[in-house]
Amino acid sequence: MKFFLRAKVFASAMFFIIGNAFAQADYPKKPITIIVPYAVGGGADQVARLIGQQLSLRLKQSVVIENRGGGSNTIGMNFVAKAAPDGYVLGLATPTFLMTPSIIKNHPYDPLGDFTGVGIFSDAPLVLAVNPKLPVKTVKELIEYGKSHPNELNWASGGTASTQGLAGILFGMTAGIQTTQVQYKGSSQGLNDLLGGSVQFMFNPMPSIIQHERSGKLRILGVAGTQKMTKYPEFPLIQDALPGFHASGWFGFVAPKGTPTAILDLLNKEVNEIVKDPVIKERLIEEGLEPRNISREAFNKMMQTDFAKYQKILSTQNIVKE
Secondary structure, eight states, X not given: XXXXXXXXXXXXXXXXXXXXXXXXXXXXXXXXXXXXXXXXXXXXXXXXXXXXXXXXXXXXXXXXXXXXXXXXXXXXXXXXXXXXXXXXXXXXXXXXXXXXXXXXXXXXXXXXXXXXXXXXXXXXXXXXXXXXXXXXXXXXXXXXXXXXXXXXXEEEESOXXXXXXXXXXXXXXXXXXXXXXXXXXXXXXHHHHHHHTSSSEEEEEHHHHXXXXXXXXXXXXXXXXXXXXXXXXXXXXXXXXXXXXXXXEEEEEEEETTOOHHHHHHHHHHHHHHHHSHHHHHHHHHTTOEEOOOOHHHHHHHHHHHHHHHHHHHGGGXXXXX
């Protein structure tokens, strides 16, 4: 009896191994679609197209970028969640992907239960910029100003469920200052009001800020990541003045849960190789991004950690789910 049981277990294991090997050998035999839950032309769309183009060359198969914006990312990512788990539909994920369950009632999917990570190809550091009319030149001075002028500082964000929104909330909490978040439908609108002086500070990606800093229209106080930016090492880390603070965006691909391991491993390998390419690496750096290589296991663990962190932070905001 024990012999038959062992034989059955062995046969099952071999079937799994052979099935995964076949899945990788036979993949991809048709075009791959990457769902970008943002509008055409934005930073997320551009980086997805860059990586998608390289993935197409490496896999010798078409990679189609399909934009399905709206619903704070949930329209596009819900499409991915319901797609067949065969590696032919991937989703572009950012931190917003893990935040929306905290702000949306009857959320259509479980970011952790319905998806699995493929890989991350870059971090997207945020910078803290202020209107130069504000009498501060350092992060320390901004915190001191906030403490002596409670509730007088207004800051712009692309919404609470955005990296900008999370960074602003976390900054106020860590610094112990009372500020007011002004939410916009898009970060470009918030940036316009920052330039005009209607709001005093904002967290946003470097590419949208640097030209205004160079012209003197904005002042960059620091970088919200854990390492100085490769292209802009002259700007200090915020955490040097405010220990424990860091907030950074990232770009990665996720797939529907149940996608064969062999396919996921292949995609992870290819994405990591793309990012290692000197030309692609330089292009990402030029866009104000920080190239990154990560295993699937590390990506999934990171998502679990970040999901719990975002829930904890957003629970302090008395958000009424819509």
